[in-house]
Amino acid sequence: MIRVKNRDIAWHAGITITELLEKIHDSFPYAAALINEQYVGRSEFDSFRIPDGVEIILISAVGGG
Amino acid sequence: MAGYMGKILHVNLFDRTTTVESPDEAFYRKYMGGSGLNLYYLLRDMAPGLDAFDPGNILAISAGVTTGLPVSGQSRITISAKSPLTGAVGDSQSGGYWPAELKFSGFDAVIIKGRASAPVYLWIHDGEAEIKDAGHLWGQITGDAEQQIKEELGDEKVKILQIGPGGENQVRFAAVISMSNRANGRTGMGAVMGSKNLKAVVVRGKQRPQTADRTTVNELAKWGAKTYPDSMVAGMDLYGTASAVLGMQAAGGLPSYNFSSGVFDQAQKIDGTTMTKTILKGCGTGEQNRLGIDTCFGCVVKCKRVVEITDGPYPVDPVYGGPEYETVATFGSYCGIDDLPAIAKANELCNKYGLDTISCGATIAWAMEAFEAGELTLEETEGLELRFGDAQAMLDLTELIAKREGFGRILAEGSARAAGQLGKGERFLITCKNQESPAHMPQHKKSMALIYAVNPFGADHQSSEHDTEYEQEVFEHFSERLAFLGLADPQPAAALNAAKVSYARKTQQLMSLMDSLNLCQFVWGSTWQLYGPEQTLAFVRAVTGWEVSMEELLQVGERRLNMMRRFNAREGIAAAQDTLPEKFFNAPLKGGLSEGWKVDKQEFEAARSEYYRQCGWDETTGIPAPETLKRLGLAWSIEK
Numbered sequence: 219m220i221r222v223k224n225r226d227i228a229w230h231a232g233i234t235i236t237e238l239l240e241k242i243h244d245s246f247p248y249a250a251a252l253i254n255e256q257y258v259g260r261s262e263f264d265s266f267r268i269p270d271g272v273e274i275i276l277i278s279a280v281g282g283g
Numbered sequence: 284m285a286g287y288m289g290k291i292l293h294v295n296l297f298d299r300t301t302t303v304e305s306p307d308e309a310f311y312r313k314y315m316g317g318s319g320l321n322l323y324y325l326l327r328d329m330a331p332g333l334d335a336f337d338p339g340n341i342l343a344i345s346a347g348v349t350t351g352l353p354v355s356g357q358s359r360i361t362i363s364a365k366s367p368l369t370g371a372v373g374d375s376q377s378g379g380y381w382p383a384e385l386k387f388s389g390f391d392a393v394i395i396k397g398r399a400s401a402p403v404y405l406w407i408h409d410g411e412a413e414i415k416d417a418g419h420l421w422g423q424i425t426g427d428a429e430q431q432i433k434e435e436l437g438d439e440k441v442k443i444l445q446i447g448p449g450g451e452n453q454v455r456f457a458a459v460i461s462m463s464n465r466a467n468g469r470t471g472m473g474a475v476m477g478s479k480n481l482k483a484v485v486v487r488g489k490q491r492p493q494t495a496d497r498t499t500v501n502e503l504a505k506w507g508a509k510t511y512p513d514s515m516v517a518g519m520d521l522y523g524t525a526s527a528v529l530g531m532q533a534a535g536g537l538p539s540y541n542f543s544s545g546v547f548d549q550a551q552k553i554d555g556t557t558m559t560k561t562i563l564k565g566c567g568t569g570e571q572n573r574l575g576i577d578t579c580f581g582c583v584v585k586c587k588r589v590v591e592i593t594d595g596p597y598p599v600d601p602v603y604g605g606p607e608y609e610t611v612a613t614f615g616s617y618c619g620i621d622d623l624p625a626i627a628k629a630n631e632l633c634n635k636y637g638l639d640t641i642s643c644g645a646t647i648a649w650a651m652e653a654f655e656a657g658e659l660t661l662e663e664t665e666g667l668e669l670r671f672g673d674a675q676a677m678l679d680l681t682e683l684i685a686k687r688e689g690f691g692r693i694l695a696e697g698s699a700r701a702a703g704q705l706g707k708g709e710r711f712l713i714t715c716k717n718q719e720s721p722a723h724m725p726q727h728k729k730s731m732a733l734i735y736a737v738n739p740f741g742a743d744h745q746s747s748e749h750d751t752e753y754e755q756e757v758f759e760h761f762s763e764r765l766a767f768l769g770l771a772d773p774q775p776a777a778a779l780n781a782a783k784v785s786y787a788r789k790t791q792q793l794m795s796l797m798d799s800l801n802l803c804q805f806v807w808g809s810t811w812q813l814y815g816p817e818q819t820l821a822f823v824r825a826v827t828g829w830e831v832s833m834e835e836l837l838q839v840g841e842r843r844l845n846m847m848r849r850f851n852a853r854e855g856i857a858a859a860q861d862t863l864p865e866k867f868f869n870a871p872l873k874g875g876l877s878e879g880w881k882v883d884k885q886e887f888e889a890a891r892s893e894y895y896r897q898c899g900w901d902e903t904t905g906i907p908a909p910e911t912l913k914r915l916g917l918a919w920s921i922e923k
Contacts, residue, residue, distance in 0.1 A: 224512050246515070247756045249533035252556055259533065275522070275556055278515070279534040280751045280811050 221273040229270045235263040238274070250277040284308055285495040286348035286826040287316075292390045292412055294405060296479055297338060297397030301412045312829060313916060315839045316347040316391060318374055319799035321363035322846040324394050325372065326920050331853035335367035335471070336453065336478040338398035344385075344444070344484065345393075347801030349826050351386035351492045351580070354504040355511075355813060356806025358383040358580035360444075361798055366470040366740060367478075368455045368642070368697050369716040371860070372850045373470035374740045376798055378579035381461040381486060384442040388488035395479065404445075404483040406436065409490065417482035421451060424635040425463045426602045432485055445483035446473045447637030449685040453477050454695040456642035456719075460634055464577075464587070464604030468639035470718065470740050495828025503822055507806075507813055508583045515811035519586040520576055524608040524805070525555030531612075534751070535877030536727030538720075539616040540671055541648040542713045542866060545724055546875030549621030553611050562627055564591035564601045577604065584806055584813065590627045597628035597678075606630035606640070609744075612722035613644025618651060619671030626674075629681050636685035642697060645719035647680050649698040650690075653708035663705060665689045712864045715742035716856070723749060725863065726872050726880040729779040730787040733890050737861045737905070739847035745804050748790035750776040750783070752810040764815035767833065768793060779886050784893045795840030842915045845907045848900065849920045858905035861891060 220227045220238065227241060235251055235258065251258045252275040258266050268274070291304045314320045321343035333339045342364045349357040360382040366373030385393070389410035402417040420428045425447045433439050443461060450457035450473030457473030458466040467473075494500045511517060518526060531537035532550040539547040551557060560566060563575030577587035588605025592598050599605075606614070606627055614620060614629040633640045647669075653659040654669035661668070667690055669676055683691025693701045699717040702708045713720045718741025725732035728750035735742040752761060758773035765771065768789050772782045793809050793816060800807075800823065807814045814822075820833050851857065863882060871881045895902045899911035909921055 223517055246760055249530050252529070255551075255556075257529065257551060275518070275526075277526070277529045277533060278811075279530040279536070280515070280749065280757060 219271060220268060223276070229268070233268050235266055235268065235274070238268060239263075246278065248276045249279040251275065252277065284311065285493045285828050287311055288386055288389050288391050288490065288492060290390050290410070291392045291394060292407065294393060294395045294412070294414070295397045296395065296399040296403065296414070296481060299399070299403075299414045301414070311348070313839075314842070315799040317345050317359070317361040317799045317801040318363060318795070319839055319843040319846075320345045320392055321361055321374075322372070322843055322850065325363060325365070326846050326850050326923055328396070329365065333365065335365045335370070335373075335475060338479070339396065340365050340475055340478070342395040342472070342475050342479060342481075343392065344395070345801070346382045346385050346391055347799065349822060350801055351383040352494065352500060352826065353581045354500060354822070355507045355582040355584055356803035357801070358582065359801035359803055360385065360467070361801060362459055362467045362472040364472055364475040365854070367453070367474045368471040369718050369741045370854060371716055371741065371856045372739050372847045373472055373475070374798070374847070375459070375467040375469040375472050376745075376801070377461065377465045377467040378803060379461045379465035380580045381442040381444050381465070382801065383580040384486045384488065386492050387490055388486040389490045393484060395481065398478065399480040402480045402482050404432070404485060405481065406485045408487045410488070420482050422448060424448065425460045425637060426600070426635055428483065429463050432483060436485065438487060441485050441487045443483050443485050445637070446476045446481075447635060447685070449637040450474055450477035452685065452687045452695065454638060454684060454687065455697045455700070456639040456646070458633070458637050458639045460637050463602050464634050466634065466639065468641060469743065471639070473637045494826050496825040499821060499825035503814070503818060503825070511583050511813060514813050516584055516805060516813050519584050519805065521572060522555035522559050523586055523588045523605070525553075525558055525588070525606060525611045527608040528554040528611060529556070531722070534727060535875050535880070536724045537616050538612060538722050538724055540619050541617055541645075541652040541711060542720065542724065543652070543870065543872065544874045545727055545872045545877030545880065547616035547619075550616065552621040553615040553623050553626060555608070555611075558588065558590070558605065558623060562590045562592055562599070562624060563605065564589045579803070582803070582806065586805060590630075592624050592627065595624060597624040599624065599627045599631050603631040603634040609722050610640040610644065613641050613648070614677060617644055617648035617722075618677050620674050620677060622674045625678060628678055632678065632681045632685065638681070638685055641721050642719045643681060643684060645713060646684070646694050646698040646701070647677050649708065649711050649713065650680070650694060650701075652711045656711070658707045659705070663690070710865060713866060714864055715862070716740070716860050718742050725867055725882050727877060728776055729882070730783050732779065732863060732867065732882045732887050733784065733787055733894055734791060736863050736887070737891060737894055739844065739851050746791055746794050747787050748794070748808065748810055750774070753783070753786050761810040764809050764817070767816045768809055768837075779890045781893050784890050784897060788894060788897050792837045792840040792844065795843045796836050797840075799839050799843050838915065842917065845912060845915055845917060846920065848905070848907050849912065849917070849923070852906045853923070858903065861905050863887065
């Protein structure tokens, strides 16, 4: 199971951040993600394999103060 | 009159008298509340050219038409006066529970003039006002004064807006603090309050604002609660605004080493996610999501932090809350400091002494850069070694500034005046109209270059939407909301052309409206916030019963900006002051993604002229044209 945006999503071997975002119908262009405190830049969203049982924090570059 | 309490309290501290004004509906519809209402009194009743510490300066405190209703993001106040930091109009917002309680006490606003002969506080309750002696409270830190006032009034539920020793000592960037952890931080409103010998404004009441259409108001509240978990602001509860640190770092826009770089190698150590795991109250037992977060009256977003540190070199009392993104950046990456407990300690000091965290952290970062460059000597700093990354020096300076002791006497004037007094370090300044820049980089988001410069009260990040929200890929997610403002021409973040100026100007008018409605700009806005502009219109209509249009509402925002410009023009502040520090033009950023980025002066000056033209202001002076003032119903201000 993967925890993202306050919900649990089924994990499967090899799932990437891009696939995960498609699964939750989220097409926002996030700048990065934090996975178990590991920083993953957007350029790695297609290749980074998400481990099972982690929480993912999506990071956007928008917002104020 | 739905939404309003219909009463404005006028206080003269010189003769200790109070009067109550009951404006008509046309007045409220025109100036709306908050900053718009404040500016009306500043412009109408203040003589031009007064020193900010003159008793004739007016300190105006206003809630908004929606304040006190059970909908997220409405419990805000604006405090305005002539600023001792900028010499221009001063203006600052904050949230919490005090704003709603002001309405419950029976008033929409408090307009304060004069200076008391000795320290006093104002006690407003159920439509009554009393001026009480505060000699015994003078000199106390905010947490202690808060407790003592509650005890002497015999009511734990009174809400207290106060200054700390920083305001009493007239530190030019002193804040006004409520709940010991919410700050009207910017432009030195706490110093003005201190100059009036006014320690606190205490409110309590049982009155409630009425609404014209309760059903729609309730539907908006329910929609917000239901939508929040899937919205762009989801996660504000878990990680707070400081979760922006890594986003800024990813974009090369995290101000570091006094704006010399847009990246900070240790960014993750000071990010909001790290804060949640390491220092939020309850994190030791996994209860931080219950004990370590706080909110404002009626708000589901819960973005406020509560830090508790009981051991180590920097213990932090949870009474003083926890740092926001701006605070983490100014005391962290600006100063090259990666020690999150030390940053939380600096936040505690600012809240207990009543200082603006942005100006305080940025002023210290300026001193660190000037010292490292050899321009400031140990003799001038009175023995303090000021080097980037030195957390203890940063904390020592914060205390010295609040107490106006040692080198803090000079830094309490703000970095621009300090540079002037010392005759050193001007090239390291990051100030606009003498106000230190917040943690959004004009080198990265180009419309910030324009807005920091032209904003009437100095560099401010909450006065317009940012460039990143108007980039094509992001714009697609917010296109419906932006179309409601007539914005449908997305631009790269690095562009500063006429289309970008139009985006900056129109969203500035919306943000200006927000500061007159006193709606929180994390909850209400035109892009990523929980509610969009169409809902803002629906909210105002439902509360007031007025058939207002979006155009009429945006004109409220435009009117406020024009009153501010008119106020500044009387003080001799116009186009010459609408500029950026030379550092932004001449010192390209170092390192990472933003290596070499700077603001192009020619492009900036062209954008400023275009902005003046679009605003209907003189293209050379930046002063509102008479016909613009007349169009906005401000002909009366021309003779003022």
